[in-house]
Amino acid sequence: MNDYITALTDGFEGAARWTWNSILFDVPWYTNYFWGLIVISILVWILEMTFPWRKEQSIFRKDFWLDAFYMFFNFFIFAIFISGFYNLLEVAFTNLGVTSKSLAIVNPISWPQWLQLLVFFILLDFVQWFTHVCLHKFPVLWQFHKIHHSVKEMGFAAHLRYHWMENILYKPLKTLGVMFLGGFEPEQAYIVHFAAIAIGHLNHANIKLTWGPLKYILNNPVMHLYHHSYTLPEGRYGVNFGISLSLWDYLFKTNYIPEQSGTIPLGFPGDEKIPKSFWKQLVYGFKSKQKKI
Numbered sequence: 212m213n214d215y216i217t218a219l220t221d222g223f224e225g226a227a228r229w230t231w232n233s234i235l236f237d238v239p240w241y242t243n244y245f246w247g248l249i250v251i252s253i254l255v256w257i258l259e260m261t262f263p264w265r266k267e268q269s270i271f272r273k274d275f276w277l278d279a280f281y282m283f284f285n286f287f288i289f290a291i292f293i294s295g296f297y298n299l300l301e302v303a304f305t306n307l308g309v310t311s312k313s314l315a316i317v318n319p320i321s322w323p324q325w326l327q328l329l330v331f332f333i334l335l336d337f338v339q340w341f342t343h344v345c346l347h348k349f350p351v352l353w354q355f356h357k358i359h360h361s362v363k364e365m366g367f368a369a370h371l372r373y374h375w376m377e378n379i380l381y382k383p384l385k386t387l388g389v390m391f392l393g394g395f396e397p398e399q400a401y402i403v404h405f406a407a408i409a410i411g412h413l414n415h416a417n418i419k420l421t422w423g424p425l426k427y428i429l430n431n432p433v434m435h436l437y438h439h440s441y442t443l444p445e446g447r448y449g450v451n452f453g454i455s456l457s458l459w460d461y462l463f464k465t466n467y468i469p470e471q472s473g474t475i476p477l478g479f480p481g482d483e484k485i486p487k488s489f490w491k492q493l494v495y496g497f498k499s500k501q502k503k504i
């Protein structure tokens with residue numbers, strides 16, 4: 212029992228200390244997600260101001276500050292809160308004899324570093340694509356994912372507007388993915404994490420960027436805007452589910468880009484019922500008597 216309490220408090224304290232040290236620049240610069248997130252956000256924001264796709268959209272678009280707060284909430288505040296529980300689960304699984312080694316199907320340690328990073332990136336991206344499809348397909352999960360789709364004007368900060376339950380829903384599949392690699396995280400996994408933040412910010416940015424022929428591999432703002440479209444093609448529960456890569460949507464035929472004006476209405480039928488305040492959004496999706504939209 213003591214093991215579990217220690218795991219809980221250690222995880223919580225460790226994450227809080229790491230975040231605090233990051234704010235004070237007291238961690239290696241390349242692992243500083245706090246300032247890294249701020250630098251990436253400012254760079255993408257400058258790109259939005261310099262090359263706006265929807266020229267009439269304000270640089271402080273609708274809900275800009277709400278989304279800016281979500282960025283720090285999901286990345287740091289909630290991460291600190293939950294890290295103790297994740298630590299506790301890890302101890303519980305180890306005590307049950309389930310370790311990442313027991314699920315390994317490959318052994319990446321002997322691979323060249325670039326290949327380790329590439330496989331890690333592609334695997335995590337696929338797992339997230341699949342989770343994202345589930346968030347749309349199953350009504351009980353869609354209740355939480357609606358918060359991300361309540362964005363009415365698109366800009367980079369919308370990337371991290373999502374319900375905290377999504378952190379929890381993505382986690383098991385991500386962990387499982389890494390377990391197939393024997394729990395292996397490449398030494399330079401931070402490159403993958405920073406690339407994912409930058410691509411995610413760009414996908415939501417007010418910039419018309421399609422990557423040319425690379426659009427079949429890399430997700431982009433044009434493709435992702437259609438993911439947020441108010442109206443969907445008949446009989447579909449979603450399109451363009453890609454996170455960093457668009458590849459999965461082309462492979463599984465969930466791609467859809469009918470035009471590129473950038474001016475389509477965003478949201479979903481019934482989005483006016485989503486609470487406007489952060490605190491109400493925090494508890495959204497749990498009430499069973501809530502009218503399903």
Ligand SMILES: [Zn+2]
Pocket residue numbers: 343347356359360438
């Ligand atoms: Zn979605």
Ligand SMILES: [Zn+2]
Pocket residue numbers: 359369370415435438439
């Ligand atoms: Zn999005």
